[in-house]
Amino acid sequence: MxxxxxxxxxxxxxxxxxxxxxxxxxxxxxxxxxxxxxxxxxxxxxxxxxxxxxxxxxxxxxxxxxxxxxxxxxxxxGDSAFLIARQAFQDKVMELVNNDYNTKQAIKEFNDSLTASEVAALSALGGLTALWGACRKDGVFIDEKADWTIRRIQEKFKEHYNAPADDRLRIAEEKDAEMLLKIENLTAAAIKRIN
Known part of the structure; x- marks a missing residue:
């Protein structure tokens, strides 16, 4: 009611x-x-x-x-869960993005609370750091940028709604592989400069 x-x-x-x-x-x-x-x-x-x-x-x-x-x-x-889930995801993300600083514990709790659909949508948006940066200029939160970001969050969530549960693992593995590749490239570039 x-x-x-x-x-x-x-x-x-x-x-x-x-x-x-x-x-x-x-x-x-x-x-x-x-x-x-x-x-x-x-x-x-x-x-x-x-x-x-x-x-x-x-x-x-x-x-x-x-x-x-x-x-x-x-x-x-199939039910009104879509709008509710999208709004909950949007609220969760914007609460963290709106903060000037987030503790590791807050980010861990946020990550642990994500469903497979939310993980897939967040990954498609470039992750929490990318969203935080998209809403700010020189570290200052800007409402117009946040409005644009909210629309992107809604679009990506709609695309990834009902994502399979194993997406969380697949996305985590892709991110790890991406990070390792970046580290390898940076290391190779540093070695070239030294030599």
Whole structure:
């Protein structure tokens, strides 16, 4: 069941971002209509998706918009888990990327929490370090760059959703092989300079 706080935060935020005013009576009726059909995570994910992909042209977001998005998600992945999983992945990544500094422990916990789909998507994006760099200029976090990065995260997650479980191992092996090749090349270049 959808909690009233999450509902209000999402819907009022969506309305404010689109320059739409909303009355308390309308909020109550809207909540009564949707509260049993969405979970907190579903409603939050769909509201974020609408915010990022729809121009409401100053119109109030009708309940049918949320229901149609939920049906689309169910068609894509068999259930609404896709939007929830994508939002969770995006939140996890952006939480780390938004920090000026991450401890080894925080990065280890982040890596341990990744699913095979998330590992595949993150690898396709160049890894956490590449994303951290993409959101910053001279070490300073820049919102516009973050918006672009979020879109890339969503695209790659969609591509790699339902990746096989052994992808984590394959990707780790590819990264290790890549790193060894870089080390060999750097060593060879250093030896040439010395000689």
């Amino acid at each position: 959808l909690s009233e706080n999450v509902f209000k935060n999402c819907l009022v935020g969506l309305c404010k971002m689109n320059g739409v005013s909303i009355e308390q009576d309308t909020l109550r009726m809207y909540y009564a209509k949707v509260k049993n059909d969405f979970t907190d995570d579903e409603f939050r994910a769909i509201a974020n998706d609408i915010l990022e992909t729809e121009n409401l042209y100053g119109k109030f977001p009708a309940p049918v918009l949320f229901y149609s998005r939920k049906k689309q998600a169910e068609k894509k992945s």
